[in-house]
C-alpha cells in the first residue's frame with residue numbers, strides 16, 4: 052500500500068496538492084498562496100487582459116512593493132518615472148483584479164519573503180509561489196515554496212495551479228552544533244561551497260539534523276532562502292514547536308489554531324522515508340564564511356586564503372575562478388582577512404529580520420564604522436523597522452555611523468539609487484555576489500550580519516569568533 | 519507562444535559556465551512593464567563598456583556571430599534570478615535555441631513558455647560544438663525537435679531529451695494556460711474538497 056510507505060515531508064505536501072496528473076506529463080499542483088511584486092507581475096496581468104481572463108482566486112494572491120522602491124525620502128514622489136510607472140502599474144492591477152496590496156504607505160510593506168511569514172500568511176504544509184527565486188525562504192515553515200517566472204505567475208493567477216515536474220529529494224543533514232559566532236548564513240554558504248551552485252539542480256532540499264533544529268525561525272529562513280543559490284528548486288525544514296510558536300497570534304494564522312497545529316504535526320518526514328540524495332555534515336566544522344568570487348559557491352572560511360585557480364583540477368571550475376578573481380580584483384593566496392572593504396550592506400530577504408539586526412547591532416554598539424566605509428542598514432519590512440526602533444537599534448546603528456533606511460530590496464539587486472559604484476567593495480548580508488549584482492563594477496562579498504558589522508568597524512574582514 | 523519544430527542557424531559560443539540571469543539582462547532594464555524590446559539590453563554590461571562603447575572583446579560582439587540564432591554555453595546556464603526578462607531578451611535578440619550541459623530550473627521553465635528551446639547535451643558534445651565554432655566561421659547547427667537531434671553538415675549528430683508535454687507545447691506553440699483550463703472541472707473539484715475538510 053502506497054499510503055503506508057514512509058514519505059518525506061516534500062512527498063506529503065506534493066501528494067496533497069495534486070489536482071491532475073497524466074502519465075509522462077508535468078503535474079498540475081494546486082497553489083495555496085501566491086505572492087507578487089511590481090517587477091515580475093506587470094506582463095502577467097497584461098497577458099490576462101489580452102486573453103480576457105480573470106484572476107481565479109484573488110484572495111489567494113497577496114502583493115507588495117519591494118524590489119524597486121526607494122528606501123529613503125519616502126514622503127517624496129518616486130524620482131525615476133519608469134520606476135514610478137512600475138509601482139503604479141502594480142497598484143492599478145491589484146485594484147482591477149481585486150488583490151490585497153501592501154503599498155509603500157502601509158507599515159506592513161516590505162520584502163515579499165519577509166512579510167509573508169511576518170503576517171502569518173506562510174504556513175506549514177502550503178504550496179507557495181512567487182515570481183522571485185528566493186521564494187524558497189518560506190520553506191522554513193515546512194511549506195513547499197518555489198520561485199517561478201512571469202508566464203507562470205500568469206498561469207497561477209488564471210488557474211490557481213502550476214505545472215511542475217516532480218523534483219527529486221535531497222536531505223542535507225547537519226549534526227552537532229554550530230560554534231559560537233557561526234550563524235545559519237555561514238551554514239548555508241558552507242553547504243553551497245560544498246555542493247556547488249548547481250549541486251541542488253532538480254532537487255528539493257530538506258535541511259535536517261540537530262544543528263537545524265536548534266535554530267530560530269528567522270535563522271531557518273536564512274538557510275531556506277539561499278536554497279536556490281545551490282540550484283535547488285526549494286528548501287524545507289520540518290515544522291516544530293518553534294514554528295507553531297512563531298505563527299501563533301499572527302494576523303493571518305488559522306483561526307482554529309490548535310486544529311491546524313495538529314495537522315501540521317503530521318507533516319514531518321516519516322522515519323525510514325527515502326531521499327534521492329543524502330549528504331551529512333558536522334556543524335562543528337563550519338567557520339564564518341566569506342565569498343571571494345562571483346557566485347555564492349566561490350566561498351572560503353574567514354581564516355583562510357583566496358584559493359589559487361591553478362590548483363583546481365576541473366577545467367571549467369578553474370576558468371570560472373580565474374574570471375572571478377579578475378573581476379573581483381583579488382590575488383590567489385591573499386588572506387581573506389586582508390581584503391579591505393568600503394561599503395557595507397545589512398539587509399535583503401536573507402538577513403534583514405529583527406534577529407539579524409540585533410546581531411549586527413550587538414557588534415557595532417559603542418563602536419564606529421571605519422572612516423573608509425559607508426554602511427547601510429535596510430530593514431526587511433516596516434514592521435521590522437518599527438520593532439528595531441522600539442528596541443533602540445536604529446540609534447546604535449546611527450551612532451556608529453550607519454545609514455538607517457526604509458524597507459525594501461535596496462542594494463540586494465540595486466534597481467534604484469542604492470547601489471555600488473564601479474570598484475567599490477562591499478561586505479553584504481544579501482544572497483548574490485554575481486558580477487554587477489549590487490551595481491555595475493561593484494565587488495560583493497557575502498557574509499553574515501555579524502561579519503558585515505565587524506568588517507564595517509575594521510574596514511576589512513575579521514574573524515567574528517575573535518571579536 | 520511561438521512554435522519550434524526544426525531550426526538551422528549560425529551558432530554563437532559563450533565559453534563560460536554559470537552564466538546567470540543578472541548578466542543576461544541586468545536589473546536596470548527590469549523596470550519596463552512590457553514583454554518586448556529587451557533584445558538591445560541582452561548581456562548589456564558585457565556587450566558595452568560603462569561609457570556606452572561596444573566591448574569588442576565580448577563573444578557576442580564578434581562580427582561572425584552577428585546573425586547567430588543558436589547559443590552554446592557550458593554548465594548551469596541561466597542560474598540565479600527568476601526574471602523571465604532573460605528569455606525575452608534572448609528571444610528578442612534573435613536566439614531560437616540555447617545549448618548547454620545543464621540549465622537552472624527556473625530558466626529552463628521560462629524558456630519553455632516562450633518558444634526558446636533549451637537543449638541539454640553531454641559535456642563531450644558541447645565541447646565538440648565549441649571546437650567546431652572556433653574552427654569554422656559561420657558554423658551552423660540544425661536542431662530538430664521532432665527527431666530530437668542536433669546535427670551539423672559534417673559528422674555531428676547528437677540526440678537530446680525533453681519531456682513529452684513540453685515537446686508537444688513547443689511543436690504546436692500551445693498556450694499552457696488554455697491547456698490547464700481544459701481541466702477546470704478538476705480544479706473546481708479540488709477546491710470543493712478543500713472546503714469540506
Ligand code: SF4
Pocket residue numbers: 117118162163164183185399400401459460463464481482
Ligand atoms: S531582497 Fe534581493 S533576493 Fe530578496 S527578493 Fe529582494 S531582490 Fe530578491
